[in-house]
Amino acid sequence: MLNKKKEIENWFRCLRDLICQEYSNIESKKKFKKKKWNRKKKSLGGGEIAMLRDGKTFEKVGVNISTVYGKFDRIFARQIPGTSKSNKFWASGISVVVHPKNPHVPSLHFNTRYIETSKGWFGGGMDMTPNVKNLALKKKFHDELKFLCNSYDKKYYNEFKKNCDKYFFLHHRNEPRGDGGIFFDYLDKDWIKHFNFIKDIGLCYLLLSSKIIRSNNTKKWNKKLKEYQLKKRAKYTEFNLLYDRGTKFGLSTDGNLEAIFMSLPPSAKW
Amino acid sequence: MLNKKKEIENWFRCLRDLICQEYSNIESKKKFKKKKWNRKKKSLGGGEIAMLRDGKTFEKVGVNISTVYGKFDRIFARQIPGTSKSNKFWASGISVVVHPKNPHVPSLHFNTRYIETSKGWFGGGMDMTPNVKNLALKKKFHDELKFLCNSYDKKYYNEFKKNCDKYFFLHHRNEPRGDGGIFFDYLDKDWIKHFNFIKDIGLCYLLLSSKIIRSNNTKKWNKKLKEYQLKKRAKYTEFNLLYDRGTKFGLSTDGNLEAIFMSLPPSAKW
Numbered sequence A, B: 001m002l003n004k005k006k007e008i009e010n011w012f013r014c015l016r017d018l019i020c021q022e023y024s025n026i027e028s029k030k031k032f033k034k035k036k037w038n039r040k041k042k043s044l045g046g047g048e049i050a051m052l053r054d055g056k057t058f059e060k061v062g063v064n065i066s067t068v069y070g071k072f073d074r075i076f077a078r079q080i081p082g083t084s085k086s087n088k089f090w091a092s093g094i095s096v097v098v099h100p101k102n103p104h105v106p107s108l109h110f111n112t113r114y115i116e117t118s119k120g121w122f123g124g125g126m127d128m129t130p131n132v133k134n135l136a137l138k139k140k141f142h143d144e145l146k147f148l149c150n151s152y153d154k155k156y157y158n159e160f161k162k163n164c165d166k167y168f169f170l171h172h173r174n175e176p177r178g179d180g181g182i183f184f185d186y187l188d189k190d191w192i193k194h195f196n197f198i199k200d201i202g203l204c205y206l207l208l209s210s211k212i213i214r215s216n217n218t219k220k221w222n223k224k225l226k227e228y229q230l231k232k233r234a235k236y237t238e239f240n241l242l243y244d245r246g247t248k249f250g251l252s253t254d255g256n257l258e259a260i261f262m263s264l265p266p267s268a269k270w
Helices: A002-026 A135-150 A156-167 A191-216 A223-242 A245-252 A257-263 B002-026 B135-150 B156-167 B191-216 B223-242 B245-252 B257-263
Strands: A033-038 A044-053 A058-071 A088-100 A107-116 A120-129 A181-187 A267-269 B033-038 B044-053 B058-071 B088-100 B107-116 B120-129 B181-187 B267-269
Touching: A002 A044, A002 A058, A002 A088, A002 A107, A002 A191, A033 A257, A044 A257, A058 A257, A088 A191, A088 A257, A107 A191, A107 A223, A120 A135, A120 A156, A120 A191, A135 A156, A135 A181, A135 A191, A156 A181, A223 A267, A223 B223, A245 A257, B002 B044, B002 B058, B002 B088, B002 B107, B002 B191, B033 B257, B044 B257, B058 B257, B088 B191, B088 B257, B107 B191, B107 B223, B120 B135, B120 B156, B120 B191, B135 B156, B135 B181, B135 B191, B156 B181, B223 B267, B245 B257
Parallel strands: none
Antiparallel strands: A033 A044, A044 A058, A058 A088, A088 A107, A107 A120, A120 A181, A267 B267, B033 B044, B044 B058, B058 B088, B088 B107, B107 B120, B120 B181
């Protein structure tokens, strides 16, 4: 399993570099800043944050990778499969959140990860949160995801789309966070097939996000639309702090706060 | 008990009017807007939001009163005293949050409430979250609270201050939310004495908050300090969405979303 872990970790690092390179090509004003972090005593592993702020295209974009291991907190472990005999775990992942300056460009979120306890599984997904209704864009986004999913399993897209709609839902407002996407967890049947899927979905995000950003980035916007974006971002914040499992996982595994809150928007209005 | 409930509800309404009047005297640009709300089907009661936004003094200030009753959600009821035989409850309260424009004026928070199940008790408190270190102001704030508490019970201040420090703490950042204050719950021994205390603490907040706002409101501030205020407000948001019991109570009792999120800052930056 050591080689598999190395392979997984390397892939997330490669993908991080590819995404940062592509986004750097799009952005003309600012550069990514990288920062390594380690977990505190009694915990092992760490990660690297790549963050770009106040750019011409990106108001805030974070591309995080991390590999953490050790033992889960006893209470938190109850929620995690394969921890009945031991709380030991190993987890590696990549997480990307794009908060664009131009309100015509949707906020984008992507992550993939591998977690190992006495079991081992892949999880992840991507979703899109626009400020402006754009049915053509929504269709394109979902068509691409469906095409990718179908090349692995005809059941994937419908199932993963449903997961996404269910998960990215603001219960207190009775409304979805955005236009959805796909979201999956506990892929533990066929390591090689699942890992290929994880790699393909990473490349799919890279190309698709680049296209979405480039094709909406030069559209004109006004102050009213920016205000609307700030209100939409408030809901994004509510989701991440009230519901998000990744945020809870990070806070429960002594993760790096800057990395955990990377997903929060640069600004929001209530 | 009906008269006691009426008395309580009336007091919170009187105090609301007094606070709105005083804040309206301070504010020159904008006026409070009032909005009534009712709970949805199967739930009883409602409340009134008084909100002022984008003023010269107040960037956002909310003064909410509400009286709600009915039955607690079964799971939520487990956390509430006096619900072993029945989930029935009656609750009334006032809640005030001030987010001033000038970063020299601290954010202020005050609330008092009465909850009745098979038991009945008062709770509440007030605390202050400054952006600028001001030891004289902190001392004055705590001296006033101590003076008030001491006139009821010599043990109150120390105990209530400790509660406040413990409660308004950002565990994930290992730092307090602000300069503290007092915070108390389950005052259920002597209805008349406790209700007098509740009224006095309301008047104390009215006078103290007015003084704090008026005496810091004309101080000069720059862009850098405003940025700092926005970062501080981000932490305020984190507290309210990650930890706050009032927020959880509201979301669990089918409260009005606008009233629950009244406490969130007008804007924040991560």
